[in-house]
Amino acid sequence: MSLSTIKNKRIVVKIGSSSLTSRHGEISRRKLERLVDEIVMLKDDGHEVVLVSSGAVAAGYRKLGCLSRPTSLPEKQAAASIGQGLLMEAYSERFISHGYTASQILITRSDFSDKKRYNNARNTINVLLDRGIVPIINENDTITVERLKFGDNDTLSAKVSGLVNADQLLILSDIDGLYTEDPRNNPDARLLEEVYEITPEIEASAGDSASEVGTGGMRSKIDAVKIAMASGIPSFLGDAAKPNIIYNAVQETARGTYFTPQDDSENLDVRRQWIAFHSGPEGEIVVSDEAKAEITEHKSLYPTGIEYVEGYFKKGAVVRIKDIDGIQIGLGVSNYSSKDLIKIKGHTKEEIADIIDFGPQEAINNADLVCHTRLAVPLLS
Numbered sequence: 001m002s003l004s005t006i007k008n009k010r011i012v013v014k015i016g017s018s019s020l021t022s023r024h025g026e027i028s029r030r031k032l033e034r035l036v037d038e039i040v041m042l043k044d045d046g047h048e049v050v051l052v053s054s055g056a057v058a059a060g061y062r063k064l065g066c067l068s069r070p071t072s073l074p075e076k077q078a079a080a081s082i083g084q085g086l087l088m089e090a091y092s093e094r095f096i097s098h099g100y101t102a103s104q105i106l107i108t109r110s111d112f113s114d115k116k117r118y119n120n121a122r123n124t125i126n127v128l129l130d131r132g133i134v135p136i137i138n139e140n141d142t143i144t145v146e147r148l149k150f151g152d153n154d155t156l157s158a159k160v161s162g163l164v165n166a167d168q169l170l171i172l173s174d175i176d177g178l179y180t181e182d183p184r185n186n187p188d189a190r191l192l193e194e195v196y197e198i199t200p201e202i203e204a205s206a207g208d209s210a211s212e213v214g215t216g217g218m219r220s221k222i223d224a225v226k227i228a229m230a231s232g233i234p235s236f237l238g239d240a241a242k243p244n245i246i247y248n249a250v251q252e253t254a255r256g257t258y259f260t261p262q263d264d265s266e267n268l269d270v271r272r273q274w275i276a277f278h279s280g281p282e283g284e285i286v287v288s289d290e291a292k293a294e295i296t297e298h299k300s301l302y303p304t305g306i307e308y309v310e311g312y313f314k315k316g317a318v319v320r321i322k323d324i325d326g327i328q329i330g331l332g333v334s335n336y337s338s339k340d341l342i343k344i345k346g347h348t349k350e351e352i353a354d355i356i357d358f359g360p361q362e363a364i365n366n367a368d369l370v371c372h373t374r375l376a377v378p379l380l381s
């Protein structure tokens, strides 16, 4: 069923800095308010909306005394600390004028790599959406160190879409979709209106940002779309400046690029999204060629297929799964500690009962296993 014919959908809207700021880098109230008014149209139609908004650094750097967007981390963080408040003030005022309440959620990557905090974020967003609130999410720029950053809000928005099980992700930018090449470099570049798979050609065509305020360019948007596709979520990329872009994108009538996951795409559930994109692997398991073939066929990993165990980890840890050539083929949650796996590796289901007291037959259950070869997106990107 097309989204245009169904109500009460959960939509994640990502708005980039370039769509919210004036030529001088200040927050443009006019641009921001028009986008809020469009989100309100979705709310009035019964849809739930989560907004992932950039703009904190862009909104704050001039008030910090910088003439252009700063490049040093402390200055960017200081600018975000000024700008985030201004951004939320502007959003809140406009939503309130329409009778809706906005809330602020600032996230760091470590919030998502901790499974409890990840699930807690989902519960919080669900409560807000149930009560008709519009959660507005940004990376917690002020306190995040470079090494622990999502880095760009495109990727963050795709991860949030997976977290809340969104029906559609809308990425709004200063360009009306994905082109065969950056149109700023080649005026003959062609808009791709429908994309079913991110091919190597598409990856190669996606370049950096041309604007002074944008961060990730088309490259981070394509990375984001790959994560959304692996999570089974359709995405749209379009120009924030076009009238009714948000409303029309949900109706699927807006000009832009529509990315549709294929029926046989991996469609990772939230549990496996966490393993694939957020967890911190603690050890390695090297598997035989037979086990590798089974894992690729959505089967569990059994102790009999394990050749070596590397590192020290407890039962329940996420581990990297490698083939005998040392190539990573997936990630999974180990049902056993490294100590026990070393004892039972290479043994059949029947034999392991004589080696250790109790435990499941599988070393890693297929529900807890994500395989590279089935995903078009790097694990833990």
Ligand SMILES: Nc1ncnc2c1ncn2[C@@H]1O[C@H](COP(=O)(O)OP(=O)(O)O)[C@@H](O)[C@H]1O
Pocket: 015, 016, 017, 018, 019, 172, 173, 174, 175, 177, 178, 179, 180, 181, 182, 183, 184, 205, 206, 207, 208, 209, 210, 211, 213, 214, 215, 216, 217, 218, 219
């Ligand atoms: N293949 C491409 N198709 C469209 N835009 C591209 C492509 N490659 C690079 N770009 C650039 O990416 C820019 C959008 O990214 P960015 O400036 O980071 O926006 P935002 O602030 O909305 O995140 C476009 O303005 C365009 O110059």
Ligand SMILES: N[C@@H](CCC(=O)OP(=O)(O)O)C(=O)O
Pocket: 015, 016, 017, 018, 053, 054, 055, 056, 057, 058, 080, 138, 139, 141, 151, 152, 153, 154, 213, 214, 215, 216, 217
């Ligand atoms: N978190 C940063 C924005 C990071 C980012 O991805 O920016 P953009 O490429 O404009 O979406 C901020 O609020 O300034």
